[in-house]
Amino acid sequence: MTSPISTRRHGDVLIILSNNPPVNALSTSVRQGLVDAIAEAEGDDAVKAVVIACEGQTFFAGADITEFGKPPQQPWLPVVVDTIENCSKPVVAAIHGTALGGGLEVALGCHYRVADKSAKLGTPEVKLGLLPGAGGTQRLPRVAGVRKALEMCATGNPIGAKDAFDCGLVDRLVEGELIPHAVAYAEEVRDIRPLAKSSERQDRMADSAPGIFDEFRTANAKKFRGFEAPLKNIEAVEVATQKPFAEGVIEERKLFMELMSGEQSAAQRYFFFAERKASKIEGLPENTEPRPIHKVGVIGAGTMGGGIAMNFLSAGIPVTIVEMGPEALDRGAGVMRKNYEASAARGKLTAEQVERAMGQLSPTLDFAALADCDLVIEAVYENMDVKKDVFARLDKIAKPGAILASNTSYLDVDEIAASISRPADVLGMHFFSPANIMKLLEIVRGAKTAPDVLLTAMGIAKKIRKVAVVAGVCHGFIGNRMLMPRQIEATKLLLEGATPEQIDRVHVEFGMPMGPFQMADLAGVDIGWHRDPTRVETIRDQLCAMERWGQKKGAGFYDYDEKRRPSPSPVVQQVIEDFASKQSVQRREISDQEIVERTLYTMVNEGAKILEEGIAQRASDIDVVWVYGYGWPVYRGGPMYWADSVGLAKIVEGLKGQEERMKPAFSFSQLLLDKAAKGESFTR
Ligand code: NAD
Numbered sequence: 001m002t003s004p005i006s007t008r009r010h011g012d013v014l015i016i017l018s019n020n021p022p023v024n025a026l027s028t029s030v031r032q033g034l035v036d037a038i039a040e041a042e043g044d045d046a047v048k049a050v051v052i053a054c055e056g057q058t059f060f061a062g063a064d065i066t067e068f069g070k071p072p073q074q075p076w077l078p079v080v081v082d083t084i085e086n087c088s089k090p091v092v093a094a095i096h097g098t099a100l101g102g103g104l105e106v107a108l109g110c111h112y113r114v115a116d117k118s119a120k121l122g123t124p125e126v127k128l129g130l131l132p133g134a135g136g137t138q139r140l141p142r143v144a145g146v147r148k149a150l151e152m153c154a155t156g157n158p159i160g161a162k163d164a165f166d167c168g169l170v171d172r173l174v175e176g177e178l179i180p181h182a183v184a185y186a187e188e189v190r191d192i193r194p195l196a197k198s199s200e201r202q203d204r205m206a207d208s209a210p211g212i213f214d215e216f217r218t219a220n221a222k223k224f225r226g227f228e229a230p231l232k233n234i235e236a237v238e239v240a241t242q243k244p245f246a247e248g249v250i251e252e253r254k255l256f257m258e259l260m261s262g263e264q265s266a267a268q269r270y271f272f273f274a275e276r277k278a279s280k281i282e283g284l285p286e287n288t289e290p291r292p293i294h295k296v297g298v299i300g301a302g303t304m305g306g307g308i309a310m311n312f313l314s315a316g317i318p319v320t321i322v323e324m325g326p327e328a329l330d331r332g333a334g335v336m337r338k339n340y341e342a343s344a345a346r347g348k349l350t351a352e353q354v355e356r357a358m359g360q361l362s363p364t365l366d367f368a369a370l371a372d373c374d375l376v377i378e379a380v381y382e383n384m385d386v387k388k389d390v391f392a393r394l395d396k397i398a399k400p401g402a403i404l405a406s407n408t409s410y411l412d413v414d415e416i417a418a419s420i421s422r423p424a425d426v427l428g429m430h431f432f433s434p435a436n437i438m439k440l441l442e443i444v445r446g447a448k449t450a451p452d453v454l455l456t457a458m459g460i461a462k463k464i465r466k467v468a469v470v471a472g473v474c475h476g477f478i479g480n481r482m483l484m485p486r487q488i489e490a491t492k493l494l495l496e497g498a499t500p501e502q503i504d505r506v507h508v509e510f511g512m513p514m515g516p517f518q519m520a521d522l523a524g525v526d527i528g529w530h531r532d533p534t535r536v537e538t539i540r541d542q543l544c545a546m547e548r549w550g551q552k553k554g555a556g557f558y559d560y561d562e563k564r565r566p567s568p569s570p571v572v573q574q575v576i577e578d579f580a581s582k583q584s585v586q587r588r589e590i591s592d593q594e595i596v597e598r599t600l601y602t603m604v605n606e607g608a609k610i611l612e613e614g615i616a617q618r619a620s621d622i623d624v625v626w627v628y629g630y631g632w633p634v635y636r637g638g639p640m641y642w643a644d645s646v647g648l649a650k651i652v653e654g655l656k657g658q659e660e661r662m663k664p665a666f667s668f669s670q671l672l673l674d675k676a677a678k679g680e681s682f683t684r
Pocket of ligand 1: 300305410
């Protein structure tokens with residue numbers, strides 16, 4: 001096999017070139033090739049300086065993920081990086097595309113870094129529950145400064161080349177051809193001694209003001225809540241400020257191994273692959289080709305329609321948005337503009353980008369304007385008759401081959417499809433609120449949905465940077481369906497003696513962003529309410545009748561002050577107790593464990609049903625839905641992965657213990673029972 005690493009000479013500079021498509025991952029052969037090439041430079045007196053560069057779309061973009069989970073092969077990355085740094089001739093990294101993870105560590109092993117202006121540099125290891133383990137946490141603060149290193153390592157977010165230049169991580173920014181510039185730079189520095197070894201530098205450590213680490217931990221406490229890896233990254237960077245490099249790397253290795261062998265990183269690495277797998281559609285004929293999408297239509301400019309439209313506009317795809325009246329249309333377009341301008345105010349977009357996006361929007365009251373759209377997404381009221389009426393009109397005017405999608409949360413996509421003349425063109429595209437921000441998109445495959453329609457929807461999801469998961473038709477698809485048993489049991493637990501605060505606390509301590517009642521207050525307690533204040537059958541009906549509709553009314557399951565800070569509500573407590581006595585429910589002390597079993601174990605059970613009914617293609621898809629759609633803590637992998645960690649036998653035992661109390665709403669998933677009995681799991 002030929003090595004992905006080749007060398008060539010330009011004058012007295014040795015150019016080491018990697019060609020390992022698609023992203024120049026640091027596979028074993030690349031690592032070996034780098035070590036060999038440095039030896040070649042050492043052994044040749046005519047070589048006075050070295051440039052390390054990559055062919056193709058990017059500099060080394062990280063580790064080779066196909067080597068994950070296998071026994072590590074030599075030479076290990078730390079050795080490669082040390083070898084580069086110990087070269088007796090100056091080594092210059094020529095960075096384009098992305099220098100990420102191990103790629104950045106290689107660049108840090110070099111004595112200088114030259115980067116294309118559009119390059120990005122980062123240490124995303126924390127997102128896999130790890131830290132840069134080849135000396136990265138020790139070299140980065142010495143080169144880029146402590147504050148920058150802290151931010152990069154603990155958040156995993158990459159920085160742009162300009163930012164990298166400003167903090168000293170990059171020595172020269174280049175526009176135009178990178179390698180000739182890097183060679184010229186190497187010529188400039190070829191005689192400078194001593195060599196600027198990252199591991200020996202102290203000049204950038206000055207900004208390690210006392211307290212910087214504690215301040216950083218406090219400032220990011222919310223973001224890092226529950227995660228181990230950010231804290232270990234911070235600790236490792238702190239070590240760099242306290243100990244010489246040789247001791248620092250030993251400490252770094254220890255922290256790395258703790259993370260690597262821990263449960264969180266295992267879950268995060270699992271999730272990384274789960275997300276990639278989600279885009280694969282089972283059972284698609286091999287020759288399926290996507291339909292071209294040049295123009296998108298959105299019907300309804302309400303909460304969802306506006307956000308949905310923004311996704312396409314941001315991706316440069318023109319959108320026609322249709323409403324029923326001028327007021328709703330203006331309001332919808334106004335909200336979109338306001339959202340874009342808020343992003344611009346935060347520096348995320350330029351004013352020009354805002355105008356470009358809004359310039360691609362055609363708001364109209366004329367349904368016929370949808371005639372030239374390749375994809376139309378309906379986001380009108382959640383009502384079957386209204387949806388059927390909209391689809392009937394679409395059927396008449398949409399061009400042949402146009403894809404007709406519904407954003408329904410619960411309605412039967414097959415029934416909608418069957419009501420028109422082209423059911424094969426229909427599918428669900430279920431966005432999550434706020435639709436311009438939430439990453440998840442459930443693509444609902446109807447019984448008649450054509451393979452190319454499905455494939456197109458998955459492709460367009462990627463284009464608008466969503467994580468798409470295929471779901472089958474059922475009430476609530478994957479995500480909302482699993483919410484239902486949780487909601488039922490959470491409400492019953494209130495009657496039996498738990499408080500909204502206790503139930504929410506258990507969920508937040510578990511790692512969810514909020515509990516079921518906090519979520520209800522945020523989304524609106526009145527969502528789906530029948531709107532008849534005299535008809536009071538549930539606690540929720542009662543709260544709605546009292547106009548306790550949640551945060552927007554300053555009262556819901558909690559009371560809110562003017563800053564929307566919640567406090568337990570004596571009124572709600574009274575409502576709960578009155579209901580309990582009316583229904584003769586015996587009130588008792590509820591343990592946190594019971595809450596876990598009745599709200600989280602039941603979700604796992606529902607997930608298992610979703611799997612056995614073929615609604616989800618695979619267990620890991622369910623996990624993707626919950627992490628991206630509802631904020632399930634990624635360090636627990638997702639509900640199905642988490643169930644495997646707990647042990648399915650234990651889940652079944654817990655559910656059996658609660659079965660009597662949960663009847664008749666609850667019934668066991670046969671798949672869960674079978675797997676538990678056989679000692680099997682869902683995700684491993
Ligand atoms: P919304 O009430 O905010 O907006 C619906 C809009 O559709 C209104 O502006 C209305 O004027 C317009 N509309 C109604 N009939 C129309 C017609 N015939 N032609 C053109 N416009 C029409 O509702 P929403 O929250 O945006 O929900 C829309 C859909 O998205 C529903 O099916 C809902 O279940 C689903 N959904 C909502 C959420 C959420 O959190 N709000 C999340 C996912 C999916």
